[in-house]
Amino acid sequence: MFRRSISMNKKHCLSLLLLMILIAVACLNLTEGFEKEEVVPDYCGSAGYSMHPELQKILLDKDLIRFQPRKYTQSECDKIDGAKFKNGKCTITKNGKEINCNDTCKGLNKIKSLPPNECSVNGKLLGITNKPFTLKIGKKVIVPENTMRLYTSDECEQLNGKHDISILTMMNDKEKEQFIEDHGTGYGGCKGKDNTDYSTMCYADPPSMTDVKNKLSGLLS
Numbered sequence: 001m002f003r004r005s006i007s008m009n010k011k012h013c014l015s016l017l018l019l020m021i022l023i024a025v026a027c028l029n030l031t032e033g034f035e036k037e038e039v040v041p042d043y044c045g046s047a048g049y050s051m052h053p054e055l056q057k058i059l060l061d062k063d064l065i066r067f068q069p070r071k072y073t074q075s076e077c078d079k080i081d082g083a084k085f086k087n088g089k090c091t092i093t094k095n096g097k098e099i100n101c102n103d104t105c106k107g108l109n110k111i112k113s114l115p116p117n118e119c120s121v122n123g124k125l126l127g128i129t130n131k132p133f134t135l136k137i138g139k140k141v142i143v144p145e146n147t148m149r150l151y152t153s154d155e156c157e158q159l160n161g162k163h164d165i166s167i168l169t170m171m172n173d174k175e176k177e178q179f180i181e182d183h184g185t186g187y188g189g190c191k192g193k194d195n196t197d198y199s200t201m202c203y204a205d206p207p208s209m210t211d212v213k214n215k216l217s218g219l220l221s
Contacts, residue, residue, distance in 0.1 A: 055148065133178070167188055
């Protein structure tokens with residue numbers, strides 16, 4: 001009886017040990033799933049756009065950033081060989097299967113985008129880059145400099161968009177005054193078709209002094 005009891009205890013211990021090992025492996029796989037880098041297929045290139053990485057950190061829940069889809073305009077989708085664009089969706093066909101680039105290329109969102117062609121009129125990038133300003137979105141946040149593009153009503157109209165000054169409703173009187181002082185009167189956002197937000201799509205960092213020097217050298221040579 002005593003031997004039988006020992007044998008049963010050994011079996012229980014082995015079963016418990018096996019269960020603990022399985023739990024540890026499952027937890028390890030779950031952790032790796034969250035930490036590993038997003039693999040970006042070669043066909044993605046650098047096409048598409050997202051809001052500025054710094055703006056993502058402020059406006060989006062950090063746990064949801066990695067799930068934000070890659071966004072496309074017609075011109076950006078055209079950069080992917082064989083891709084088709086419709087209603088903001090960019091797709092290609094591989095081995096007879098339709099692939100949604102908005103999903104498979106979202107790993108590119110962690111790097112800065114260049115403004116799509118749709119941000120310009122006759123080769124000129126419309127609007128101005130922002131100075132830091134404060135918004136109240138549940139809590140107060142400071143929008144970093146050069147992470148958005150702001151437009152006048154006329155500029156937005158040239159982009160076939162709808163001028164949006166609702167951004168001012170998220171500021172108190174003092175913050176509005178500072179915003180107008182920094183950017184000028186009449187500046188706000190610009191919304192386009194297919195849920196396009198020109199303000200977060202068309203941001204562009206000012207050229208560095210190195211870029212300016214290189215350009216001048218090219219003109220003078």
